Amino acid sequence: MTEFLLTLAILAGINVLLACGFNLILGYGGLVSVAQPVFYAIGAYSSALISMKLGVPVPLAMILGALIAAIASIGLSLPSLRVSGDYLVIASMGFQLGIVHIINNVEITGAASGLSGIVSAVESPSRSMIYAVILMCICAVTIFAIRWLVTGPYGRAITAMRNDEDVFASLGRDAVRIKVTLFAVGSGLAGLAGGLYAHYFLFLTPDQYGIFSSATLLTMVVVGGAATVRGPVLGAIFLTVLPEAIRFLDLPIAVMAPLQGALFTGLVILFLFVKPEGLFGGKAGGGLDAWQGRDTGGSGRKGVK
């Protein structure tokens, strides 16, 4: 039972990193992307393979995995955002499908049967306990770093960009640069989460990183409260624990799997309509409202007055 709870805590920690990263992209950057799980995958596979094949120490491999994910994200965001934010949605879908397809078909990643034999980060009888503590520390550092990022000079720029992007540009501020940066930081966090997953669970399969994973992350951010610091943290914990709690209901697997899917998608739709600021958002000026409230409307150069 302790082992189960520790594993759950580790999963929650990994999801907190993923959701916080996705929140930087979706909530603060206003960038609609479905590709967050792909950067999770890139981080996981890179870190696992770098440590396995090159003998690089695990912590360093994890950092390299995060960096690779961040750099890969620039390859997706920069060309799309140069054209328009709308292209990013489509480009991210293609990117998601493409990378998962590659992982599924390349020998080095173990293809569809998965990658095993990954080096463990911690070798100890109380491995789970140590790992849970490490993860909590990483989460705490991440949350404080994000708080620092979204307040202060950089946060001022993000807020202004969300309020009115045209005016923001007219004052000499580069919105594309900020969006690409937020996308890279968010993807880097996903990459780090990937490495942390890989070196604890020691087994990766490509089907973990599909569209269902995108939907789960979206739910965590939206239900918790996009564009707030604590929202995605609490959303991630809540939605990691909830499915496990449902498991205790002892329903047959044929009911369970669809129930979880319906629950997640249902929650997103419910929250977008009823409580767009999220469960833990609350304060005005946060949440997705800041985007809806800007006065140039969704896209394009129309209405420049």
Place this chain on the structure above:
Amino acid sequence: MLSARGLTKHFGGVVVADALDIDLMPGEIVALIGPNGAGKTTLFNMLTGFVRPDAGTILFAGERVESLASHQRARLGLARTWQRPRLFESLSLVDNLMIADRDYPGERLLEMVSRPWHVRDSEIKGRERAEQLLARVGLATRADGRSTRLSYGQQKLVGLARALMNDGRCILLDEPMAGVEGRTVETMKEVVRDEAAAGKAVCIVEHNIGFIRDICDRAIFMFNGKIVAEGSVGDLLADKRLTALYFGSHQ
């Protein structure tokens, strides 16, 4: 200072700008007048990079800028305001201005991390300048409040102050007087005059004839996407033909 040649823009079959030439000189206040729909704001949008002209060149501070993005032109010292104040509502007034500092290292994450002292320095200087500018428009005491608590005229003044934060060479004002009344009228005039006196090129789209007469050195009259007359404010206002165009020819 700023000199555009042959700026042309079609929206579908409609010509909103037809080979426009415009020159703005340091220290001069130019009025851009004409009826609604004449293409005045479109001209501003082309000069500042929000509308891409189909043809034409723009020379600003010795550089060709027609293919630069809006933010790049702003960083060369080209500032503008909007018909509506368009303040950042989630930010305080002083933050509204600080974000408009021409070089704002706080928007670059790498610099935030690698040169924190430089960013801190620029924050302190930026706040000082922002507070001075707010004092110039008589809103020093409201610096830490939100824009939503201000009157419309006061919001326009903050919009002007925010554009001045750029401290560039040229400033384009889109209907600065629309919705402005009372004491703010004099403040607006005074600030614009001071800017020109400090050597900035100023261009104003405005319908308030009194304001134009009081502060503008030269006027350009636009109609249907064309510049139809250019000269001293007095001459243009005395021209019966232009009055007819402005108010509709049947009068």
